[in-house]
Amino acid sequence: MGCAAPRAPFLSKIQPKSGNAGTNPICPISTHDWWGERPREPCPSPKLTTQNPKLRAWTFAPNLDGPKILPYDVGPMRTADFHFELPPELIAQTPAPTRDGSRLLVLHRDSGKTEHRQFRDILEFFRAGDVLVFNNSRVIPARLRGKNAKSGGEFEILLLEENGTNDWWAMMRPGKRARIGTQIILTARDESPTTPPNAETTSSSPIGWERAGVRAGIRETQILATVLETNDEGHRRLRFTGTKNILEDLDRIGEVPLPPYIERAPGTPNSGSASQDRERYQTVYAQPPGSVAAPTAGLHFTESLLEKIRALGVHICFVTLHVGLGTFAPVKAETLSAHKMHEERYELSEDTARAINNAKRENRRVIAVGTTSVRVLESVANEHNGKLVPGPGRTNIFIYPPREFQIVNALLTNFHLPCSTLLMLISAFAAPGETRGRKIVLSAYAEAVRERYRFFSYGDAMLIL
Numbered sequence: 001m002g003c004a005a006p007r008a009p010f011l012s013k014i015q016p017k018s019g020n021a022g023t024n025p026i027c028p029i030s031t032h033d034w035w036g037e038r039p040r041e042p043c044p045s046p047k048l049t050t051q052n053p054k055l056r057a058w059t060f061a062p063n064l065d066g067p068k069i070l071p072y073d074v075g076p077m078r079t080a081d082f083h084f085e086l087p088p089e090l091i092a093q094t095p096a097p098t099r100d101g102s103r104l105l106v107l108h109r110d111s112g113k114t115e116h117r118q119f120r121d122i123l124e125f126f127r128a129g130d131v132l133v134f135n136n137s138r139v140i141p142a143r144l145r146g147k148n149a150k151s152g153g154e155f156e157i158l159l160l161e162e163n164g165t166n167d168w169w170a171m172m173r174p175g176k177r178a179r180i181g182t183q184i185i186l187t188a189r190d191e192s193p194t195t196p197p198n199a200e201t202t203s204s205s206p207i208g209w210e211r212a213g214v215r216a217g218i219r220e221t222q223i224l225a226t227v228l229e230t231n232d233e234g235h236r237r238l239r240f241t242g243t244k245n246i247l248e249d250l251d252r253i254g255e256v257p258l259p260p261y262i263e264r265a266p267g268t269p270n271s272g273s274a275s276q277d278r279e280r281y282q283t284v285y286a287q288p289p290g291s292v293a294a295p296t297a298g299l300h301f302t303e304s305l306l307e308k309i310r311a312l313g314v315h316i317c318f319v320t321l322h323v324g325l326g327t328f329a330p331v332k333a334e335t336l337s338a339h340k341m342h343e344e345r346y347e348l349s350e351d352t353a354r355a356i357n358n359a360k361r362e363n364r365r366v367i368a369v370g371t372t373s374v375r376v377l378e379s380v381a382n383e384h385n386g387k388l389v390p391g392p393g394r395t396n397i398f399i400y401p402p403r404e405f406q407i408v409n410a411l412l413t414n415f416h417l418p419c420s421t422l423l424m425l426i427s428a429f430a431a432p433g434e435t436r437g438r439k440i441v442l443s444a445y446a447e448a449v450r451e452r453y454r455f456f457s458y459g460d461a462m463l464i465l
Contacts, residue, residue: 128313141254
């Protein structure tokens with residue numbers, strides 16, 4: 001979309017089994033707690049610090065009797081070094097009443113000073129000539145539900161990346177039952193019994209829109225997913241039939257792919273909370289569809305606020321990075337250097353590249369909205385000696401301390417999960433080229449906890465200057 005004025009994975013929560021099975025011993029707060037994945041390297045066992053099983057995924061602390069963690073400025077940085085304690089009640093379950101009604105913690109890197117403000121106050125921190133860069137990827141309703149065409153067993157599907165029309169990589173639960181050749185009838189909660197307008201209606205269609213024996217409120221669609229192959233990470237490649245393009249059916253049969261820490265009743269896409277999520281788990285400037293998680297720093301902006309920002313002489317630009325596993329996959333390795341990021345698709349327009357290159361040449365600030373915007377800009381700069389060259393690409397850049405930044409001068413972000421790659425990125429940004437940024441960020445996070453900020457996707461924001 002470039003610099004023109006804007007027009008505008010997660011997996012459902014399944015409680016872990018008793019004991020520590022299914023959790024990540026490095027940092028148990030992560031998406032794979034609910035999908036039975038395990039870290040590939042040994043690490044300290046966690047200690048459970050609560051008796052409430054509903055909160056067990058959020059109240060682990062490192063085992064103090066385990067191996068001693070080296071200081072953050074000595075030796076390789078470890079995943080466990082990015083752990084912090086968070087009271088479960090600070091995990092935002094719903095968005096603020098208004099998009100710009102959230103709070104804003106401002107961190108000044110030069111002094112370490114923090115300010116506690118309202119998000120609307122962000123106007124005070126912009127100046128004429130700044131370039132503000134947003135990720136305009138649109139979240140798709142990527143969570144699907146279905147039934148084994150033979151046994152009737154239920155499946156949950158999280159679409160990850162499109163290979164081509166009706167050809168997708170996906171995560172599936174239960175994965176062990178999704179063998180190659182398995183056929184899954186997609187289901188939907190839909191009040192209308194009519195055939196979807198873009199479905200194939202020939203006599204050769206594998207599944208009718210309605211079938212006898214389906215429980216009230218649940219309809220079997222005409223769409224069939226067939227497992228074609230499995231990769232080394234356990235993801236399934238699916239081929240969809242009975243539809244011209246599954247992407248066009250997602251608004252009708254899919255569910256918003258909220259993170260697992262946001263609790264919603266499963267399979268209720270027509271409920272009031274689901275309707276709110278469809279609106280609020282999407283930025284007002286979202287354009288090309290493709291993300292399976294929201295670029296959450298942008299959720300705080302309204303059309304009115306964007307117009308006020310433009311009136312200050314700030315240049316608003318857009319990049320596109322379709323958020324997938326590269327952003328939200330947990331770190332399973334004990335050391336950061338051993339973690340491998342998944343690739344994600346991005347697009348950098350000619351208008352955006354030109355605007356940012358001009359700003360850098362004229363010593364004007366480039367402010368990234370969200371870590372995904374940072375990853376696009378720094379990825380392209382790394383490949384072109386500090387310059388931005390427009391075009392599509394794929395990136396698996398993993399930014400962690402110590403790291404220099406070639407493009408971004410300031411960063412707006414949300415509060416991130418312990419031990420996540422996003423927390424590691426902002427730790428690098430807090431002190432470019434040094435390792436002390438980890439301490440700066442965790443200190444700011446501790447202050448945010450004391451001040452009762454709301455954390456994660458629907459939570460408050462942090463501006464790092």
